[in-house]
Amino acid sequence: MTRLLGGDILHVVQTAKIFNDSKTFVDLALVNPVNETLSNFYAMMTETEDNPSKERVEEFVHKNFKSIGELDDAEPRDFQPEPKILHEITDPVVRSFTKNLIAIWPSLTRKVSYHVFENPDTHSLIPVQYPFIIPGGRFKEYYYWDSYWIIKGLLLSDMVETARGMVQNILSMVERYGFVPNGGRIYYLNRSQPPLLTFMVDDYIKYAKDYEFLRQNIQTLEKELNFWLTKRTVEIDKDGNIYTLAHFDSSSDTPRPESYFEDIETCASLLNDDEKLCDAQHKQSCTHPIYCQGDILHVVQTAKIFNDSKTFVDMALVNPINETINSFYTMMAETDNNPSKGRVTEFVNKNFRSIGELEEVQPRDFRPEPNIIKEINDPVVRAFTKNLIAIWPTLARKVSYHVIEDPDTHSLIPVQHPFIIPGGRFKEYYYWDSYWIIKGLLLSDMVETARGMVQNIISMVERFGFVPNGGRVYYLNRSQPPLLTLMVYDYVRYTKDYEFLRQNIHTLEKELHFWLTLRTVEIRKGDNTYTLAHFDSSSDTPRPESYFEDIETCANLESDDEKYECYTDLKSGAESGWDFTARWFFHKEGGVSDQIKDIRTRRNIPTDLNAFIYKALKTMNNFYMILRKPSEAKRYLDLAERWREAIEEVLYNNEDGTWYDYDIKTGKQRRFFFASNLTPLWAGAMPDEVKAERGKRSVEYLRKMGILNLRGGIPSSLLSTGQQWDYPNAWSPYQNLIIIGLHKTGDPEAVEVAKELALKWVNSNIKGYHENKAMFEKYNAQNSGQFGGGGEYHIQAGFGWTNGCILELINFYYRDKMRKSKGRTIL
Numbered sequence: 103m104t105r106l107l108g109g110d111i112l113h114v115v116q117t118a119k120i121f122n123d124s125k126t127f128v129d130l131a132l133v134n135p136v137n138e139t140l141s142n143f144y145a146m147m148t149e150t151e152d153n154p155s156k157e158r159v160e161e162f163v164h165k166n167f168k169s170i171g172e173l174d175d176a177e178p179r180d181f182q183p184e185p186k187i188l189h190e191i192t193d194p195v196v197r198s199f200t201k202n203l204i205a206i207w208p209s210l211t212r213k214v215s216y217h218v219f220e221n222p223d224t225h226s227l228i229p230v231q232y233p234f235i236i237p238g239g240r241f242k243e244y245y246y247w248d249s250y251w252i253i254k255g256l257l258l259s260d261m262v263e264t265a266r267g268m269v270q271n272i273l274s275m276v277e278r279y280g281f282v283p284n285g286g287r288i289y290y291l292n293r294s295q296p297p298l299l300t301f302m303v304d305d306y307i308k309y310a311k312d313y314e315f316l317r318q319n320i321q322t323l324e325k326e327l328n329f330w331l332t333k334r335t336v337e338i339d340k341d342g343n344i345y346t347l348a349h350f351d352s353s354s355d356t357p358r359p360e361s362y363f364e365d366i367e368t369c370a371s372l373l374n375d376d377e378k379l380c381d382a383q384h385k386q387s388c389t390h391p392i393y394c395q396g397d398i399l400h401v402v403q404t405a406k407i408f409n410d411s412k413t414f415v416d417m418a419l420v421n422p423i424n425e426t427i428n429s430f431y432t433m434m435a436e437t438d439n440n441p442s443k444g445r446v447t448e449f450v451n452k453n454f455r456s457i458g459e460l461e462e463v464q465p466r467d468f469r470p471e472p473n474i475i476k477e478i479n480d481p482v483v484r485a486f487t488k489n490l491i492a493i494w495p496t497l498a499r500k501v502s503y504h505v506i507e508d509p510d511t512h513s514l515i516p517v518q519h520p521f522i523i524p525g526g527r528f529k530e531y532y533y534w535d536s537y538w539i540i541k542g543l544l545l546s547d548m549v550e551t552a553r554g555m556v557q558n559i560i561s562m563v564e565r566f567g568f569v570p571n572g573g574r575v576y577y578l579n580r581s582q583p584p585l586l587t588l589m590v591y592d593y594v595r596y597t598k599d600y601e602f603l604r605q606n607i608h609t610l611e612k613e614l615h616f617w618l619t620l621r622t623v624e625i626r627k628g629d630n631t632y633t634l635a636h637f638d639s640s641s642d643t644p645r646p647e648s649y650f651e652d653i654e655t656c657a658n659l660e661s662d663d664e665k666y667e668c669y670t671d672l673k674s675g676a677e678s679g680w681d682f683t684a685r686w687f688f689h690k691e692g693g694v695s696d697q698i699k700d701i702r703t704r705r706n707i708p709t710d711l712n713a714f715i716y717k718a719l720k721t722m723n724n725f726y727m728i729l730r731k732p733s734e735a736k737r738y739l740d741l742a743e744r745w746r747e748a749i750e751e752v753l754y755n756n757e758d759g760t761w762y763d764y765d766i767k768t769g770k771q772r773r774f775f776f777a778s779n780l781t782p783l784w785a786g787a788m789p790d791e792v793k794a795e796r797g798k799r800s801v802e803y804l805r806k807m808g809i810l811n812l813r814g815g816i817p818s819s820l821l822s823t824g825q826q827w828d829y830p831n832a833w834s835p836y837q838n839l840i841i842i843g844l845h846k847t848g849d850p851e852a853v854e855v856a857k858e859l860a861l862k863w864v865n866s867n868i869k870g871y872h873e874n875k876a877m878f879e880k881y882n883a884q885n886s887g888q889f890g891g892g893g894e895y896h897i898q899a900g901f902g903w904t905n906g907c908i909l910e911l912i913n914f915y916y917r918d919k920m921r922k923s924k925g926r927t928i929l
């Protein structure tokens with residue numbers, strides 16, 4: 103049903119204005135299953151060349167929708183025509199009025215009919231267990247804040263059972279959706295109403311003295327408030343002080359389905375699409391009817407016609423969307439909704455193709471022998487670096503004019519400037535990969551390409567309010583670790599282009615705002631409350647590019663709700679960039695599981711994410727000082743200080759001398775080795791006076807964990823789960839984060855160990871390159887030069903961030919410092 107409410111049917115029917123009240127249509131039930139309705143719709147569209155008359159739309163609606171049977175009248179069991187209150191009102195006029203009033207309750211009582219429970223997909227009504235009182239008239243379902251006053255009235259009418267049932271219905275919404283929707287229809291799921299649930303419970307408890315009810319539901323009340331405190335707050339700077347207050351802020355940027363026509367009219371005179379989106383701050387949902395959700399995605403991806411599920415969602419449409427959908431439903435009708443794998447392959451071959459969206463490009467600023475080459479004394483490393491630099495043009499791409507002219511038929515999100523891709527199956531830009539790629543480009547003197555990549559990413563924030571995981575529409579439901587501010591730092595440090603900083607500083611703020619408001623949780627420790635971030639995708643369906651895999655992972659979960667949670671955690675795991683690892687897999691009581699089905703990414707407060715955020719806040723402080731804006735600079739300094747304190751109090755473990763992720767549920771640190779544990783060193787997220795000591799203790803910790811004995815590099819974890827971010831895989835970014843982190847502490851032993859680790863990694867990369875003539879996405883920590891494995895796709899070569907990272911280490915450890923071009927450092 104979701105699809106129908108978000109797509110062409112809704113648009114065509116509601117703009118035909120066949121009902122006086124737009125709500126009428128979205129409250130109708132479907133006569134046939136969703137697929138058949140869609141098929142009938144597209145048949146009408148084809149017959150009328152996409153231009154049906156009002157009468158033809160009316161005919162379609164009358165054949166395919168009906169307005170009966172979803173709600174039954176119900177006599178509340180606890181209704182009494184003469185409750186106590188009547189005997190206690192002395193004024194006869196008021197008494198008789200009150201009696202009439204009370205007599206209205208039964209006429210407004212409804213319960214959800216069994217039709218809806220049996221077949222929820224053909225109704226917009228959200229089924230709830232208990233009878234409830236509706237407002238009346240066109241409002242035939244429950245409404246959130248109306249219920250607060252209704253429940254007061256019910257309690258005063260001694261209708262405790264009905265009142266309690268209504269509260270329970272609303273609590274069940276929080277458990278299911280994490281918040282209370284505006285009302286009991288799926289089209290209300292993108293917004294809430296003023297948060298009065300806690301007060302409803304308070305009224306009920308006071309009246310019924312039902313403290314057991316309170317005990318059972320207190321956590322759900324917390325969950326609801328947490329929604330408002332994390333997803334609906336803004337920070338206000340007043341005279342240098344920061345205040346947090348709430349505002350209303352729906353997460354959706356399309357017309358309200360129940361007032362679709364009216365909203366289209368309201369926004370019609372706005373100039374561009376972004377304005378029409380009525381200043382929606384977060385455009386996170388992925389709306390493409392083929393690449394993001396729906397029957398085509400489901401049928402094709404579960405037929406598993408490609409080895410790698412990403413292949414399908416990277417293909418372009420041969421024909422327009424409607425035609426593709428139409429030909430899909432024709433196939434479905436011809437095969438009784440059960441097409442064979444061969445028939446699905448035929449449909450894909452006819453309707454999709456995999457060419458023409460990205461063009462190879464020779465970067466204008468590419469030079470085979472940039473300065474760094476001349477400044478490396480070691481001949482083996484110099485020759486290797488030259489080979490490395492020669493890889494950049496093979497990874498450079500620009501978006502083809504096909505995509506710019508007809509973006510709807512591609513999943514690629516068009517960007518203006520050429521960019522470097524990771525390589526292999528990753529043919530588009532990736533957010534956090536770009537951070538290390540840009541470092542490598544700057545060290546290769548490819549400033550124009552680096553700047554273009556930063557501009558592309560900045561344009562994402564302007565367009566979507568955040569940086570998506572990668573450059574495809576199916577990545578729009580999540581981000582990746584926030585490194586944009588630090589990319590700009592490297593670019594500005596290298597070029598001294600302060601004008602670029604001035605022009606873009608607000609976009610950096612906007613990106614950080616996304617993380618600070620939509621990805622934070624509050625943690626209580628003793629009497630203190632700390633704010634820290636976690637990964638938390640906004641979407642609860644399988645990842646389109648790993649659809650088959652996600653369905654399989656969550657298949658054995660019992661309820662649909664558990665499956666939605668599972669998909670959200672998988673997407674949140676992908677947001678972390680560590681997809682996947684035991685870091686996100688939890689046993690119920692908090693230990694690590696080695697099973698992906700136990701994924702609970704959102705339960706974890708990750709050290710690296712919070713170290714990145716701390717460093718970004720500190721960098722913003724620095725930027726505003728450069729731009730001579732002291733009050734803004736102070737604001738970021740204060741924020742950074744608060745973050746540092748939270749990292750110190752919640753994530754640092756003095757006994758083990760390292761930082762750990764934190765389990766929100768048990769309120770305990772996860773005391774396992776992950777390469778991310780040491781990232782606060784790199785971010786400098788600790789008081790200055792303990793830096794050297796932390797360096798020393800980190801070396802002890804690495805030694806104790808056996809990490810320094812491994813010949814290939816630092817593994818992501820010590821847990822062998824078969825996942826690509828677990829043992830024995832070693833990933834470049836974390837070599838650099840740990841090596842540079844140790845070096846920056848200044849402790850002599852840490853500086854020495856950093857150097858040993860760096861040389862080990864450089865040697866491993868060189869060995870691997872000589873043996874395979876390729877650079878890899880990940881390596882094996884046990885064996886020098888061996889590439890990594892595991893996970894849901896084969897090892898990929900290229901490889902953007904590996905090349906950027908190794909250049910950073912070569913620059914630091916092998917470049918002749920005396921000859922290094924002045925001021926052109928980025929470390």
Ligand SMILES: OC[C@H]1O[C@H](O[C@H]2O[C@H](CO)[C@@H](O)[C@H](O)[C@H]2O)[C@H](O)[C@@H](O)[C@@H]1O
Nearest residue numbers: 524528532535571647648676679680681
């Ligand atoms: O297709 C599966 C997943 O692939 C990506 O993740 C991996 O590659 C990325 C590009 O190098 C890298 O940023 C990430 O850390 C890797 O785990 C993608 O980012 C995921 O979202 C996707 O589901």
